[in-house]
Amino acid sequence: MNQIYFDNSATTKLDEEVLKEMMPYLTEDYGNASSIYKLGRESRKAIEEARERIAKAIHAEPNEIYFTSGGSEADNTIIRGVAYQYKNKGNHIITSKIEHPAVLETCKQLEKEGFEVSYIGVDEKGRINLEELKNVIKPETILISIMFANNEIGTIQPVDEIGKIAKEHQIIFHTDAVQAVGTLDIDVKDMNIDSLSMSSHKFYGPKGIGALYVRKGIVFQKFMNGGHQERGKRAGTENTAAIVGMGKAIELAYEHVEEHRNHLKELRDYYISQIQERIPYIKINGEPENGLPGLSNISFRFIEGEGILLNLDLKGISASSGSACTSGSLDPSHVLLAIGLPHEIAHGSIRISMGKYNTKEEVDYLIEQMVEIVGRLRAMSPLYEKFLEEEKNGTI
Numbered sequence: 001m002n003q004i005y006f007d008n009s010a011t012t013k014l015d016e017e018v019l020k021e022m023m024p025y026l027t028e029d030y031g032n033a034s035s036i037y038k039l040g041r042e043s044r045k046a047i048e049e050a051r052e053r054i055a056k057a058i059h060a061e062p063n064e065i066y067f068t069s070g071g072s073e074a075d076n077t078i079i080r081g082v083a084y085q086y087k088n089k090g091n092h093i094i095t096s097k098i099e100h101p102a103v104l105e106t107c108k109q110l111e112k113e114g115f116e117v118s119y120i121g122v123d124e125k126g127r128i129n130l131e132e133l134k135n136v137i138k139p140e141t142i143l144i145s146i147m148f149a150n151n152e153i154g155t156i157q158p159v160d161e162i163g164k165i166a167k168e169h170q171i172i173f174h175t176d177a178v179q180a181v182g183t184l185d186i187d188v189k190d191m192n193i194d195s196l197s198m199s200s201h202k203f204y205g206p207k208g209i210g211a212l213y214v215r216k217g218i219v220f221q222k223f224m225n226g227g228h229q230e231r232g233k234r235a236g237t238e239n240t241a242a243i244v245g246m247g248k249a250i251e252l253a254y255e256h257v258e259e260h261r262n263h264l265k266e267l268r269d270y271y272i273s274q275i276q277e278r279i280p281y282i283k284i285n286g287e288p289e290n291g292l293p294g295l296s297n298i299s300f301r302f303i304e305g306e307g308i309l310l311n312l313d314l315k316g317i318s319a320s321s322g323s324a325c326t327s328g329s330l331d332p333s334h335v336l337l338a339i340g341l342p343h344e345i346a347h348g349s350i351r352i353s354m355g356k357y358n359t360k361e362e363v364d365y366l367i368e369q370m371v372e373i374v375g376r377l378r379a380m381s382p383l384y385e386k387f388l389e390e391e392k393n394g395t396i
């Protein structure tokens with residue numbers, strides 16, 4: 001059976017045009033970009049062209065872009081890099097409760113090393129409270145790290161307002177924009193973003209390559225020792241093919257960004273409206289109308305998300321019960337708990353994230369399967385039986 005893929009927030013399929021542009025650097029053009037002969041110079045040139053494409057996409061300068069192995073490394077690099085650089089100025093970091101583990105776990109590590117971290121909360125739609133942000137700022141605050149868009153519920157944060165607040169207080173503002181780059185319009189200058197992470201495999205580029213933007217003038221400590229690549233900030237021979245692929249992928253993404261967003265939104269809105277119409281006792285999480293255009297997160301009461309996923313998989317459908325980074329753990333998602341869902345409802349949640357290759361026919365098939373699977377699992381659910389009983393007796 002053909003696999004139908006609805007997990008584009010976890011990763012995306014490599015675009016064939018991207019692969020085509022990468023191929024020469026996996027075969028004939030294998031020179032080390034630090035070498036001065038022709039093969040090396042060609043790699044260097046390709047890398048610098050990719051850097052320009054990436055800078056342009058977010059309105060940054062090429063020398064503000066550092067290649068990393070992905071979003072996680074970019075987050076780690078800047079959060080630790082700023083913490084260690086400015087520890088004599090202050091030891092306080094502000095982040096949110098709904099960050100990706102690449103940010104949360106880095107902050108937890110820093111707490112063990114003596115830094116103080118404030119994890120600010122979010123409302124029921126997943127938006128951070130700007131008043132709370134202002135209130136936790138203190139003279140020791142050196143960094144605010146708030147994600148651009150959430151990977152589990154799709155909520156987009158008021159990044160430009162956070163940027164303004166950070167600027168007023170002269171605090172460095174980092175945003176994990178891994179879910180946003182390639183889909184949303186980003187202007188790091190206008191939005192007062194000092195630092196931003198992105199990852200190529202979330203926008204149809206290759207895996208294992210990402211980038212960190214850091215505004216010129218901001219000093220941070222490097223976290224990889226070795227050669228002088230990436231202006232001394234990230235040692236290791238450049239992955240030329242992947243870098244070239246990432247450059248092509250980001251250019252393609254922004255060439256068609258409006259069209260892309262409309263496509264995602266149309267499919268996502270259709271899915272949500274059909275589910276709402278055909279399945280009772282559900283909760284739509286986040287705020288789809290203002291969130292990432294392709295993402296939906298719905299809780300189906302009385303049943304387990306894992307059960308739905310297994311059944312979808314049997315029908316050839318890939319989806320997620322939260323984030324790929326937390327599946328494998330049985331704890332409910334920290335994001336769903338932060339927006340106030342009780343454990344039992346959080347457990348019954350399914351994230352569907354549309355991508356550019358999805359079609360209406362695929363979404364129709366998904367809807368049919370969801371209706372059938374949720375109905376069948378509920379028919380076997382003791383919780384559902386109890387609920388119906390109580391409803392009949394008027395005890396709820």
Ligand SMILES: *Cc1c(COP(=O)(O)O)cnc(C)c1O
Pocket residue numbers: 009010069070071072073100102147149150151176177178179198199200202208209210
């Ligand atoms: C996927 C993701 C990451 C991690 O990126 P990798 O390139 O896989 O390391 C970080 N943050 C968010 C919000 C993500 O969605």
